[in-house]
Amino acid sequence: MVDDDVEYQAAILTVDVALFALVNGRLHVLLSKRDKAPYKGRLALAGGYVHVDEDADALAAAKRVARQKLKMNLPYLEQLATFSGGQRDPRGWSASISYIALISTNQTKEVAAELHPVDDLPKLAFDHNKIIIAGVERLRSKTSYSSLPVLLMPRLFTLWELQQVYEALMDTKLDKGNFRRKVLDLGIVEGTGKRQDAESVSHRPAELYRATKRTLALYDQTVG
Amino acid sequence: MVDDDVEYQAAILTVDVALFALVNGRLHVLLSKRDKAPYKGRLALAGGYVHVDEDADALAAAKRVARQKLKMNLPYLEQLATFSGGQRDPRGWSASISYIALISTNQTKEVAAELHPVDDLPKLAFDHNKIIIAGVERLRSKTSYSSLPVLLMPRLFTLWELQQVYEALMDTKLDKGNFRRKVLDLGIVEGTGKRQDAESVSHRPAELYRATKRTLALYDQTVG
DNA sequence: GAAATAGTGTCTCTCAGACACTATAAA
């Protein structure tokens, strides 16, 4: 670091977490209505000040913030980028260390009311629209070459459901046969022998699959 | 953001820039000896406080810091990640928004004395070893599918020199024929008709190539 | 049996890698 001769005026330091989930195969993000200025009444990402006396680092702050929102095990959490500047917060120069998180469909029930489709958002507080766009972009770019999207799935799912999630994230159509071959050959998912509820569909019921241990281990951060 | 009821103690906010360059085909990073506490006398990345009254955002702060080091046009600059926590700086809880930058071999002359090979570094100030490791990793992962490494080259170079740079970054050997085909077919570089100094080598002199306009435009940030 | 989706088999085209060859300069 270059040494400055004076201390500089402090900046506001926050973390923001974009919690992504699927609702009916569409990608959603968790937003809450702000009950205070600035941007009182606007929707915003889960976030808050870094607590210097309490948070070991920014990741810990993001975990704390996520835990306040979800009363359940913490999801996959990855640093996205830091958004900063003198214009984004009316209170002054601020920096937001932003994270993306994925929650499985099994975990969406309690927060369903706060999930909003990412491709149809109103104007949000601060520069949170920008953060979400960057988060979706990160998600998309990782989708094509990774098993990350299985973290969005419920515990059991059909291959067709999984394919629809990949298609939604990549915004493209995939070939059924090639997709099956790929996720099975790569050991991303495995069959369970169980089948879809026979009465729920009017055709041959599909087999139910789950993420392999290996896949889950890839992303497990063993945080609670 | 979650609204807190109190203002929290301020954190130290800095930017650090890992300036990468090639010296004899080896990847180097620019480090300066600190002349003040903390870590007085230790080598450290180029960096400094964010100047809230002067820097529009963190990128602007990073440009300012880079400009203080290099008295020349600014290089490619990309946000890497933010490193934070209560332990990394003895003065208190701090966050460093870190950037990576690439400078071409044409620009290394004035700062040659401050360039250190990335695979043989002493213990640096703060967590700067960690930042450099992450930066090199980012560089490596981008190398295999992009033209980014040409930014490290001098204006004119032979294909063999370029191949050695890719090999150094990817830590692997490449096939000469396949490499030539790829960088030419993809339009990353183009021939100039000029040839290597005939007397400087004791064999057939190689043609000199340069980055295409298209390649340079990809990374041009038109900053001065 | 018709309808609908589940699930399988296979062909082709592209591209990365391996490798052998030719070209041209200096010594």
Place this chain on the structure above:
DNA sequence: TTTATAGTGTCTGAGAGACACTATTTC
């Protein structure tokens, strides 16, 4: 002419995508 590196041509195997086929369930 030998040596050294520059530069070209071609074969092959793996994998992505296209697509046609079979299987199994409900109605």
